[in-house]
Amino acid sequence: MWSRSLWRQNYKQAKTMIWGFILVSLLLPYNLFQESVSINNEWPKNLDSHHRVSPPPSAYDMSYYFMDTSLILQGMVVIIMASLLLGLQRTNQSYELTLSLPYSRQEIMLSKWLLGVLTIVGSVAVSALLSLIVIQTTILTEYFHLEVLGYYVIFAILGTVAIFSFATMFGYLTGSFFAQAVLTSIFVIFPIPFAELVRTFVSNHTGEFVSMSGFTDSMSLVTLAMYVADFGYRASDAIHREGGLSGIGTVILVCGLYTLLSVALAYILSRHAKAEHHGRTLLYQSIEPILKAGVIVCFFLTGGMFFSEINYHGGERSLVSYYMGGILFAGIAYYVLTKLLNIRFRFQYPTKNHNKKVNATK
Template sequence: MPSKTSWFNRELLILDFRSVGWISLLYTIALFFIMPVKIMFVLSNDHRYTKADLAASFTDPFQINWFFQVLIYFIVPILLAIFLFRFIHVKEQAELIHAFPIKREKIFVQKAFSGVIFLTVPLLVNAVILVVLTQVFDISSFLSFGEIAEWFGTIWLFLMVLFFASVFISMLTGISAVQGILTYIFLFFPVGFSILLFLNLQNWFYGFPANYFIFEEIERYSPLSRLAMLFNSPIKTSEVAIGFILLVLFIGLSIILYRKRKLESASHAIAFHQLKPVFKYGVTFCFMLLGGMYFIEVERSSDSLWVYFGYFWFSIIGYFIAEMILQKSWRVFGAIKGYLVYAFVMSIVFIGLHFDFTGYEKKVPALEEIDHVYFGPYLYETEENLKRHYEYDSEEAIEAIYNLHSEIVKTPTKQGSSYEEVNIHYKLKNGETMIRNYALSNSHMFKEELNAIYATEEYKEKQFKIYKVDPKAVDRITIEEHDITYEKHVITDPGMIEEAVTMLQKDIQEVDYDVIHMDAYKNYTTFTLNNGDVIGIDGTERFKQFTKWLESNGFKGTALEKAEKVSHLFVAKESDLQMIEDERFYMENVFFNGEEYDFFVKVTDKQLIAHAMEHTTDPYEIGISGELYYVGFYPYSDRQYPVMVRAYDETTIPEDLKEMLQ
């Protein structure tokens, strides 16, 4: 009768514990100090911590020293996989262990089983300690058994995915150090590659919403980034299913590769000859995207030639780096033939992208297919905020947004230094979505289409919450003047409140492109309702009838009246400021030392000061439009720093002040 051999060998398990058990032991101790000890420390300082503090600290296990938790979760499973499977990377060890009459599948299962035990036991021990602490110190209302069980299950799944991902990588390489590096590259690859790809797609396809995908979706692309976000974004059922699918996939592929792996592949960077071209051209492609991203995002180049320059040189660098790794030599510069093939293929691709062979840039959904649309400058919000502020479902608004989109795709423009961001997110009746993002440096070209949107009742209700409020429902109006005076006015008289709100609502009724795009920053007005809700509107000086009412009722001083509160101005041309070679070159520092520079002009004339208060603006809002003239405002106090620094451009600076600067 044939004898049966067990899949698990007790002696091998003991041997694994002796060789790598120290990792599991240190992991147990580290987790103990990070979580149970933290809880005991907080509880032992009950004179310093209130019940509210305890509730905030122990909302769930993911909130307890989460940074340090993530740190060890990132390190331990990969480190364990490296040491457990190091035997296949050392030729002598590989030959010795495979000389035993044991099938490779059983060796793999034994090593994998050891890894699972060494990762599970420390987690389980600390979970039990947490449960005991909740009962002993009676904090189960803050930290329940269910929350601890959820934490254990979630972290266990992530640890298994990270461990077996590293095991899978160990089968592809013959060097342990390369295994560690490639594991982190492999795990972070979906995020890193996606960022590179999205930023380049944004350059290739006008309207591609790179920021939407980066800010809204990308954290879920990698186990590492998703693990880091668990403290404020609980795992979903679908993600659990994906985790187990990845687990099965990594285990299955690892076994298949282990069967086919040759002993002599130990000490080789890539263990399988067939994968070397994949590695080489994969590195080349990623470096090419990195070069494009550098000139697109870092240098902010609007010239396609510089972007292609980046593609060319970075792809060459990536290609030869990959060759050096594969050949383990720096003498690889004769192997240029492979790069020429790559360059030819990518040239064909770039030609196709240039002529938009996909039709992506011109695509606009049929008007009758649109169910509703999100429209605004910033759509990276929670679902609730999107619905409240940016969702439009009236026929009038949808058609106006559709018409704007149709005009934008007819005249694609490059992003300038000053631009307006427009996001359009369609939800179609068939359940599909279509998202576009445009940086319009020439939004005035679409003034007619934008005015059609601003004229809709739905837009006014979404963007100005005070528009449909009954004036009698307002309890108090507070006007804060964010200029040199920083004055604050409060209106509580019911009759005056009704008049003020009515004036503002009339202004909103007539709102148009010029009002929306006015550089308004000086007034911030809040309306406190009888039910306690607060509605805020920034830049209310844009609204003429409302502003006139404030002035006529003594709630807003004239520019000349405010100029009396200013001691003097210092004015300088931007070109002169740029000549200062000083490590202290911060605008406030330069104006603080204004007396040191002969190109500064001191202004005390109240008419000029009043003009500056009305016509200067934030220099970063002006963009590149010729010479700028910086203005520092100084109050009467002994304060030497300017209370604010604003700027004129060529079209707004008065001629007599300009002559003083010559």
């Protein structure tokens, strides 16, 4: 697991996204510097005094929404990073070369996961240090609440490590780069839109609007993307209330559980993945019916919601329109999914021996 050759190979496989994550992490100190320039321009010095003009109270309520951009981009990059480390190897057939090395499958899996985690922790730490320097050496020291930076570090590390671990688990369920990246991206946001689909289904069948706020809140709680997408709102709300950032315990619990369960499942699945299914959407054909059923149900609910909305003109909603849209979308989903599950996304990995043979034929 700590072999230099294994780590070097993993780095070569994902170096584009490793450096991409580092650069994305540096967006935070850059945005903070830009924020300081903006504040300087908005609240100029008083030429008649050595003191600054006191800004209105609202100026102290800084907007922290620019921090969402860094977190969202970090989440997107780690999904691609995990897909490069696993899915791309299955797509270009280089995973067989990795398995030929004198390491167990579990060691290979853990080395890939640790490379991603160390990249995340190191990048966030450097980003936080540079951000702290920017804050302390600019006008932001009068405006910026330093505890928000500490909360940002917690959200960035726990949230992105959880997403990376989740994507790694999908790397041992799927057989291609495309399937791993797409399915991970879907499931990190899945609970919230699914809750809305269920709410719409119930509303159409009861004939009245149903909020189902408890169910929606529960689904939001387990939506992994929310822990990197709404940090700015949480931070601004906490400063307005002059209290600590809400939900830190929830972040630690949910992201921690996602990480532990994802790593455990990836560790178990790494022992059983079959090379003959590389390039396919799923490595385990036994779960294809489950995926089909889930996709068809979701598309049925989506089609029903879409048709019921476009045919709604006040009064009661038409169940006929709902089921017509649901059946149409479910049929399309079944047809497309059947085709996708039978496609094998693979191409030959250009090894040195292969290149020699190509050059010899030329």
